[in-house]
Amino acid sequence: MKLPLSWLRSLVDVDLPVAELADVMSLHGLEVEEVATPGAGTAGVRTARVLDWSAHPDADKLRVVEVTGDGGDGSIELVCGASNFDVGDVVAHAVPGASIPGMTMEKRKIRGVVSHGMLASARELQLGDDHDGILRLPRDTPLGAELTELLPLGEPVIEIAVQPDRGDHLSVLGVARDLAAILDTRWNPPEIPTAPTASTIPVDLRTDGCVRFATWSVDDVTVQPSPPWLAQRLAQCGVRSIDVVVDITNYVMLELGQPLHAFDLDRLRGPSLVVRGSQGGERLTTLDDQVRELVDGDLVIDDAERPVSLAGVMGGLDTEVTPATTRVLLEAAVWDPARIRRTSRRLGLESEASKRFERRVDPQGADRAVARAADLLARLSGGTATGSDVVAGGSTLAWAAPTPVTVDTARVGRLLSLDLDTAAQAALLVRSGCEVESVAHGHLEVTAPSWRGDLTRPADIAEEVARLHGYDAIPATLPAITQVGGLTPQQRLEREARSIALAAGFSESVSRPFVGGGAMVGVAPSNGRVVLSNPLAKDASAMRPSLLEGLLQAIRRNVGQGRPGTALVEFGRLFRPVDDPVGDVLDATIDGDWRWRSPDGAQLPVQPRAIGLAAQGLRVGPGWLDQDDRWTLDDVLGVLDEVVDRLAPPGDAAWRLQRVAVEREGLHPGRTAALHLFGHEVGLVGQLHPSEADDRDLPEPVVVGELLLEPLLLAVPEGGHPPIGSISLVRHPAMNIDVALLADDQLPYASLEAAVRRGAGELLDEMWFFDQYRSEQLGEGRRSVAIRLRLQDPERQLTDDDAEAVINAIAEQADAIGATLRR
Known part of the structure; x- marks a missing residue:
């Protein structure tokens, strides 16, 4: 927002030097980006009247012009390339020796004609961007006067950065009010005229997207160029001058922060206006001569036959003010910021009006703004204010009510x-x-x-x-620190879980917490999403319900870069709605109240901590011995099992993960298992289904896993888990035996493992799954699962009889669950 210093000082009592004022503003939240002085250095440019002109004898596009001399007497001849003037016009004459920004005038010959200086344009004087012709001043302007005495050339213009929540800073008055508060001084609003008692035209509000709709009518208007002071004000703020009607609406918007629109009253059809929400399928040609397709929810203003304005964004072409306009209807309304923002973003059409409405205008400012504009229009165009009306919505929306x-x-x-x-x-x-x-x-x-x-x-x-x-x-002091260093028990366990994954060869990944509608969901899947009210992109419309989507996207980027294999781990939070099934899982696995709440006690979305894993391709790169070793589900399961073993209360067998075969969307039906704790799903491992891998352009196989850490972390006592005592070294050697269990496919591996553990008893030191076999001899729907056991007794040497006893015990336990030990 650009703020001419004299305009700002007219609205607030402040006499600080501009440099000091800029410092004060920046130190109080009005961030000053630049202080410019457009037109600075202009000297020797005076006003003159055109006495005569003729075509240049040796150039088709040049004129030989005769203007009044110093003090308005005599005459001076010069050469000019512009053609937007005639005899009697008052112009800006830069005489020889005069200075304008970047140039010093001198007498010189142009195509055989001596030119005594030049006629300056608005751009050359830094009064605007218009370079199509020279600057013309009102014909009653005093002749021979220095231009710097008539226009604020070289006046400081302060440009500030406007924060998204400070829409009031998009006006000179808004900044003046803020400066008055900062400096404890007085601000001076512009004088507002009394409204005429007569009405304009009826307005029917049929939407809750408009809080207030104010109109004034002005008759006998002459649409003409704006006076220099008005054009200069707009130029200082970076706005091009159009004509007196449009310029006044822009001027009041910059001054008061309330956008306005001017209708040609004679081009409106019918006796009234209707303010409504579009039903979709309608078209409107806006002032930029573009046909806009309207959708359901867009706010529009109708006359009796058609939409005439895209409310809060841009007016319609059919009712714009033209040089033939004599009756003007000025409108100022207060629109719902969210609906204006939605329409503006959808159309890619950000106007000065929509920029202000999106940030919320003063709900009580529309009446003052339209009255101010009508008063200026009547004074500067020779018109007369003939009527005024204000229509308020039936209910005040929450954003508009203090x-x-x-x-x-x-x-x-x-x-x-x-x-x-x-x-x-x-x-x-x-x-x-x-x-x-x-x-x-x-x-x-x-x-x-x-x-x-x-x-x-x-x-x-x-x-x-x-x-x-x-x-x-505010004193620059460090806040008091109640705890000096150290980690909480939960933080220590999180670090331990991270170390486990990194030691297994996984690299840590950090992905964004936003996903699109088709994101993969891992543990305790549901369709619930924590949807963002104002998403940054279509593929980031909700908070992530799982860590898997971000990991798979990272795997895809690594595949695209030609890496032969990638294994990633991420620690972070999942986000699910308050009533999501994952909340039932946490209820069953956590003692006490675990829910997240706002300061006023309202429940927040469920957001448990979790670990996610994804791997694809080779485990090692070129130069290693085993170059065909690939990442498998066993690698993912191994990490998750060890994480639970390290984080769970020590010595409590109830905290062991149980694997249950499941079918999940996007995962291979024969290679997916839910991980249960206390009978509830707290994790998931699986291999991507071939069709899912193909859709993601990922080479197979791709394995993933996810585990909720919240139950494990909240089970940690305040002082942490008790330390695990050291175990004396076993002096006697271990014994390894292999067993193979024949079982139906419906019998999960977790049941087979539990049976083997029960059979091995206290002699079991460690066990590993190492093979699975199928054949016609075994029968349809049956498999042989091979498991290796390491047996050891700290007190004695084991014998073959011990091994035979363990095998027999395992056979009994297998029979009990419907499996058979192969001998």
Whole structure:
């Protein structure tokens, strides 16, 4: 937002030098990006009247012009390439020796004719971007006057960065109000005329997307160029001058922050306007001569026959003001920011109006703005204000209604490390226009002014106190640290889980927490999503329900870069709705209240910590001995089993993962297992289905796994798990035996493993799955599972009789679950 200094000073009592003012603004939240001085260095440019002109004798596109001399007397001859002037016009004559930005004038011969200086354009004087012709001034302008005495050439223009929640800073008045609060001085709003008693035309509000709709009518308008002061004001703010009607609507928008639109009243069809939401399938040609396709929810303004304006974004071409216009209907409305933003983004059409409506305009500012514009239009175009109307919506929307905020001033002081009592904080807030009431000892009830839509929470009030007090006045002290160093037991266990995965050859990955609609879901799948209200992209419309999607995308990028194999692990949070099935899992596996809540006690989305794994391709690169060794499900299962073994309460066999064969969308039906804890699914491992791998352009096989860490981490006592005592070295050698169990495919591996453990008893030191075999001899739907056991007794040497006893015990346990030990 560009702020001419004289315009700003006309609205607020401030006399600081511009450099000091810029520093004050930046230190109080009005970030100054640049202070420019357009037209600085202009000297010796005076006003002159064109007395005569003729074509150049030796150039088709040049004119020989005769203008008045110094003080308006005599005449001077010069050569000019413009053609937008005639005899009697008053122009800007840069005489020999004069200076304009980047140029010094001198007398010189052009195609045989001596030119005494030049006639300057608006662009050459840095009064705007118009370079199609010379600058023309009103014909009653005094002749021979220095142009710097008539126009603010070289005046400082302060440009500030406008934050997304400070729409009030998109106006000179908004910044003036803020400066008045910062400097504890007075701001001076422009004078607003009394409204005419007659009406304009009826307006019917048929949508809750409009809070207020104000109109004024002005008759006997002459559409003509704007006076220099108005064109100059707009040029200083980077806005091109069009004509007096359009320029006034832009001027008031820049001054008050309220966009306006001007209709040619005679081109409107019918006796009324209708404000409604589009039903879709409609078309409107906007002022930029583009045909816009409207969709359901777009806000439009209709006359009796057709849409005439895309509300809050751009007006319609059919009712625009033209040089023939004599009757103007000025409109100022207050639109729903979300709906204007949605339409603007969909069409890729960001106008100065939509930029302000998206950030929320002052709900009480429309009446003042349209009255101000009508008054200026009547004075500058020779018209007469003939009518006015205001129509308010049936109910005030939440965003437009001021909501009192209760603030604990002691907490604000602690938050800011400031010794500001309740009275001092109240005084600062009153300066910003807030209504402040003391409701209890040390508590204030603060109601923000209508133009401050950003003050809705106690944190916002605390920030406002800090801003007005001055960021530079806040002491630079470190907050008190109640704990000196060290990690919590949960943090130590998370680090241990990370070490397990990294030691197994996985590389840590960090992916963005946003996914699209088709994201893969791992543990406890559901269709529930935590949807973003304002997503950054279509493929980032929701918080991730699983870590798998981000890992698979990372695997795909690595495959695309030609890597022969990739194994990734990620630690992070999942995000599911409050009523998601994963909440039932946490209820069953966690003692006590684990749910996430907002400060007011409302339940937040379920967001448990988890570990995700994904691997594809070769385990090792070129130069290693076993170059055909690939990542498998066993690698993923091995990591998850060890994570549970390290993080679970030591010595408690109930915390062992149980594997249950399942079928899941996107995963191979014969190579997928749910991981159960206490009978509930807390994890999942599987191989991507060939069709899913093909859709993702991934070479097979791709294995994935996911495990909820929340139950394990919340089971840690405050002091951490008790240390595991050391085990004496076993002096006697171990004995390895292999067993093969014949079982139906429906019998899960977890049941077979449990039977083997029961049979081996206390002699079992470790066991590994190492083979699975199928053949016609075994029968349809049956398999042989081979498991290797390491037996050891710390007190004695084991014998063949011990091995035989273990095998017999395993056979009995296998028979009990419907399996058979192959001998």
